[in-house]
Amino acid sequence: MAPNTASTALWPAPHASGAVDATVHVPGSKSVTNRALVLAALASEPGWLRRPLRSRDTLLMAGALRAMGVEIEETVSSSSSGGGAGEAWRVLPTGLRGPATVDVGNAGTVMRFLPPVAALADGPIRFDGDPRSYERPLHGVIDALRRLGARIDDDGRGALPLTVHGGGALDGGPVSIDASSSSQFVSALLLSGPRFNQGVEVRHTGTALPSMPHIRMTVDMLRAVGAQVDTPESGGEPNVWRVTPGALLGRDLTIEPDLSNAQPFLAAALITGGKVLIPDWPARTTQPGDRLREIFTEMGGSCDLTEFGLVFTGSGAVHGIDVDLSDVGELTPGIAAVAALADSPSTLRGVAHLRLHETDRLAALTKEINELGGDVTETADGLHIRPRTLHGGTFHTYEDHRMATAGAIIGLAVEGVRIENVATTAKTLPDFPELWTGMLGQ
Numbered sequence: 542m543a544p545n546t547a548s549t550a551l552w553p554a555p556h557a558s559g560a561v562d563a564t565v566h567v568p569g570s571k572s573v574t575n576r577a578l579v580l581a582a583l584a585s586e587p588g589w590l591r592r593p594l595r596s597r598d599t600l601l602m603a604g605a606l607r608a609m610g611v612e613i614e615e616t617v618s619s620s621s622s623g624g625g626a627g628e629a630w631r632v633l634p635t636g637l638r639g640p641a642t643v644d645v646g647n648a649g650t651v652m653r654f655l656p657p658v659a660a661l662a663d664g665p666i667r668f669d670g671d672p673r674s675y676e677r678p679l680h681g682v683i684d685a686l687r688r689l690g691a692r693i694d695d696d697g698r699g700a701l702p703l704t705v706h707g708g709g710a711l712d713g714g715p716v717s718i719d720a721s722s723s724s725q726f727v728s729a730l731l732l733s734g735p736r737f738n739q740g741v742e743v744r745h746t747g748t749a750l751p752s753m754p755h756i757r758m759t760v761d762m763l764r765a766v767g768a769q770v771d772t773p774e775s776g777g778e779p780n781v782w783r784v785t786p787g788a789l790l791g792r793d794l795t796i797e798p799d800l801s802n803a804q805p806f807l808a809a810a811l812i813t814g815g816k817v818l819i820p821d822w823p824a825r826t827t828q829p830g831d832r833l834r835e836i837f838t839e840m841g842g843s844c845d846l847t848e849f850g851l852v853f854t855g856s857g858a859v860h861g862i863d864v865d866l867s868d869v870g871e872l873t874p875g876i877a878a879v880a881a882l883a884d885s886p887s888t889l890r891g892v893a894h895l896r897l898h899e900t901d902r903l904a905a906l907t908k909e910i911n912e913l914g915g916d917v918t919e920t921a922d923g924l925h926i927r928p929r930t931l932h933g934g935t936f937h938t939y940e941d942h943r944m945a946t947a948g949a950i951i952g953l954a955v956e957g958v959r960i961e962n963v964a965t966t967a968k969t970l971p972d973f974p975e976l977w978t979g980m981l982g983q
């Protein structure tokens with residue numbers, strides 16, 4: 542069981558005395574690591590993950606797959622194809638077994654990607670998690686799996702806790718869902734789709750679908766392990782994805798750095814007029830964090846993608862922004878923090894679904910920035926942020942890793958900010974406090 546990250550401890554957020562100038566090695570992507578684990582577990586041969594993220598969300602994913610019989614060996618490799626030395630996970634897929642119990646913590650990727658995997662196991666898989674996991678939407682996955690042939694016991698709310706009674710196989714076929722509350726519903730069904738008897742055809746019928754880059758990440762990673770996937774972008778119908786049944790290859794994959802977790806460090810360069818190098822920034826990626834190059838440039842910085850990585854430089858000026866973040870919702874807390882320090886107002890749009898993330902992020906950002914003297918209002922689908930002179934105080938984090946890093950960004954520019962439960966960053970970036978003080982040379 543992963544550690545409970547709840548704590549009332551206060552962390553004095555370091556204040557920057559000048560422009561930062563640092564190289565920050567950002568650990569692997571949560572989204573890529575957890576997809577790679579699922580695909581490796583479903584493959585017909587062993588596979589490798591090089592430089593995987595080791596954080597609460599990914600250890601929960603590995604633990605859940607192990608509970609279903611998958612072997613995941615941890616090694617320190619001396620070399621890898623393109624990855625260099627570092628940690629590696631070797632995944633040895635086996636027939637998926639039940640009964641088992643899965644702790645999802647508050648990981649959207651675990652609670653959504655694994656019920657379809659559990660439907661392929663040969664016994665009951667019980668899913669439970671943090672109190673917040675009971676409130677996060679899961680109906681798209683539960684309803685779809687039932688229509689595709691799975692037996693699931695839940696308490697009728699379309700949410701956790703629940704038991705998937707794996708029958709060793711699943712019919713699959715066409716299914717319609719409303720994924721407007723989470724793109725992870727679509728990703729979940731596609732990831733296991735090659736292992737369903739008829740594959741799967743997922744049709745999104747709701748209003749706007751958030752986080753499209755994450756769906757592209759799912760499709761790209763499926764194709765990389767040999768799956769055939771038809772998408773709207775490859776000439777298919779709008780909002781329809783089709784996965785053909787077939788065996789998946791075991792691959793040797795080096796995990797990219799988590800570009801959304803690079804955000805606070807780029808923000809540090811932006812707001813202090815400094816410079817940060819993020820090594821291994823991929824030249825081509827589906828990660829939503831890549832949009833930061835454009836967004837933080839519009840907010841006053843500049844960037845250069847070099848052979849060493851991404852060099853991001855602040856100009857000393859920080860501008861407000863009017864931006865639709867529906868594709869890149871997980872970047873919202875960090876952008877809101879920078880916007881609170883800008884020289885003009887900002888409007889962040891297209892992110893109503895953030896109310897059902899780790900916490901209600903729109904309410905949490907509004908309350909916490911305003912309690913430091915800010916002027917933020919919630920809109921139907923985002924935030925209006927009018928910069929004010931901020932003062933120190935306690936920044937509450939609601940067990941949300943991105944609230945903690947947002948508070949740290951503000952603390953760089955505002956003296957006396959104390960972050961409650963900075964340990965909650967362990968969800969995706971356990972080393973955050975050390976990386977942050979290291980960046981500041983402290």
Ligand SMILES: O=C(O)C1=C[C@@H](OP(=O)(O)O)[C@@H](O)[C@H](O)C1
Pocket residue numbers: 571572573649650722723724725728751752755870871894
């Ligand atoms: O598939 C993924 O890895 C993710 C998809 C997004 O979820 P939503 O579409 O629910 O916002 C994103 O916010 C989350 O951090 C990771």
Ligand SMILES: C=C(OP(=O)(O)O)C(=O)O
Pocket residue numbers: 647648649650871898899943969
């Ligand atoms: C929304 C997030 O996570 P999850 O995978 O739990 O949905 C996030 O990391 O910002």
